[in-house]
Amino acid sequence: MTKTAVVTGASAGVGRATARALADAGYDVGLIARGRAGLEAAAKEVEAAGGKALVIPIDVADAAAVDAAATQVESALGPIDVWVNCAFSSVFAEFTDIDMDEFRRVTEVTYLGYVHGTRAALDRMLPRDAGVVVQVGSALAYRGIPLQSAYCGAKHAIQGFNESVRCELLHRSSHVRLTMVQLPAVNTPQFSWVLSRLPHHPQPVPPVFQPEVAARAIVHAATHPGRREYWVGGSAAATIMANAVVPGLLDRYLARTGFKSQQTDQPIDPDWPANLWSPLDDDADAGAHGAFDDQAKGRSLQWEVASAIGRAAAVLARGPLAVLARPLRVPTA
Numbered sequence: 001m002t003k004t005a006v007v008t009g010a011s012a013g014v015g016r017a018t019a020r021a022l023a024d025a026g027y028d029v030g031l032i033a034r035g036r037a038g039l040e041a042a043a044k045e046v047e048a049a050g051g052k053a054l055v056i057p058i059d060v061a062d063a064a065a066v067d068a069a070a071t072q073v074e075s076a077l078g079p080i081d082v083w084v085n086c087a088f089s090s091v092f093a094e095f096t097d098i099d100m101d102e103f104r105r106v107t108e109v110t111y112l113g114y115v116h117g118t119r120a121a122l123d124r125m126l127p128r129d130a131g132v133v134v135q136v137g138s139a140l141a142y143r144g145i146p147l148q149s150a151y152c153g154a155k156h157a158i159q160g161f162n163e164s165v166r167c168e169l170l171h172r173s174s175h176v177r178l179t180m181v182q183l184p185a186v187n188t189p190q191f192s193w194v195l196s197r198l199p200h201h202p203q204p205v206p207p208v209f210q211p212e213v214a215a216r217a218i219v220h221a222a223t224h225p226g227r228r229e230y231w232v233g234g235s236a237a238a239t240i241m242a243n244a245v246v247p248g249l250l251d252r253y254l255a256r257t258g259f260k261s262q263q264t265d266q267p268i269d270p271d272w273p274a275n276l277w278s279p280l281d282d283d284a285d286a287g288a289h290g291a292f293d294d295q296a297k298g299r300s301l302q303w304e305v306a307s308a309i310g311r312a313a314a315v316l317a318r319g320p321l322a323v324l325a326r327p328l329r330v331p332t333a
Contacts, residue, residue, distance in 0.1 A: 002051070004077045005222070006030040006070065008060050008117050009087030011038025011281050013188030014136060016045075016288040017215035018084055023049035025219050030054045030073035030080075032066075033087060035281030052077055060087045060113030061105075070120040079128065082222045083121035085114040085158075086136040089276050090151040090190065092262070093197035102195065103150045105276055110154035115161060118178075122165075125176045132225040134218055135162050135180040139236035142182070143243040143250060145205075146258040147198065166228060177225035182240065183214050184233030187296035189286040195274035200263035207235050208296045211288045213303065220307055227310070234302040 005022045009015030011033035019029050023046040031039050031046070036057045043053035054076050058065040073080055088110040091098050118133050125131030141159040144152040159180070166178045185204035188211055196202050209232075217232045231237045243250055273280055280286070289296075 003081040005082040008032045011035040015086035017211035021215040023051035028052040035279035038281035041285040061108040063116040066116040085117040095149040106150035139239040180229040184236040187292040193275040201266040
């Protein structure tokens with residue numbers, strides 16, 4: 001039986017790659033974002049993979065619109081089995097250079113957008129006592145970095161929000177699951193879209209991964225939601241662990257390196273477009289990838305080994321016969 005998923009931020013980047021991956025896994029997909037051209041292109045990719053697609057161009061900062069979108073998905077595609085919160089916006093600038101309405105806007109999209117999506121999903125999943133909500137996070141949910149105060153603040157907020165709601169579901173012995181996927185730097189169009197007041201072109205902090213790496217992990221989390229969270233990429237895992245042990249040392253390290261590592265050598269165009277208030281993919285599709293294909297990695301050995309170990313543990317939990325029937329395969333590259 002075909003299942004139904006919803007992806008916010010589905011028009012580009014990680015959300016776009018995730019919509020494709022879910023369709024490959026047999027899901028019909030409700031596609032939520034602001035950019036109509038990106039959404040229409042995403043819908044064609046879902047349909048090419050054999051799934052049904054529903055395009056819903058809304059702003060996730062609007063709670064009523066998100067709830068109405070969930071109703072629309074269930075009417076057209078059936079009960080929502082998986083909801084993936086991925087939409088975000090950001091500003092690249094020092095905190096004192098960010099206008100307060102800009103900071104509020106990032107918070108409304110990147111944090112409250114997840115709150116709105118989670119509420120819309122739970123309002124439909126809880127009566128059925130079934131479903132999965134995946135929060136697409138970041139190593140920056142644990143470790144703030146310079147020039148991204150609004151985004152880091154929102155990701156930290158999502159982390160605390162998700163833990164709180166997860167505890168409530170455990171308290172009521174619900175079969176609805178919440179999980180979070182903490183990502184490394186990813187090559188997405190955001191680095192050509194984000195509002196920036198930097199002197200040079202923004203870039204992801206190396207090492208950089210392709211959005212398909214993130215998408216595979218998100219689909220794995222959606223289909224294996226027993227873990228409270230997943231870490232993707234050795235850099236993300238190392239950052240999270242280091243911050244737990246030596247956060248003050250990281251403060252000083254990032255104060256020295258964090259400004260340069262987030263900018264290329266290319267001066268920024270003074271007429272740089274930004275998608276904070278309106279989409280940049282309404283008339284032209286940007287796809288999933290950003291401008292850093294030449295350095296982005298298509299695989300994460302850390303993730304492949306970690307997910308293989310997780311699958312092996314699940315098999316072991318089912319008993320010796322299951323182990324014999326399904327041996328562990330560990331990636332060799």
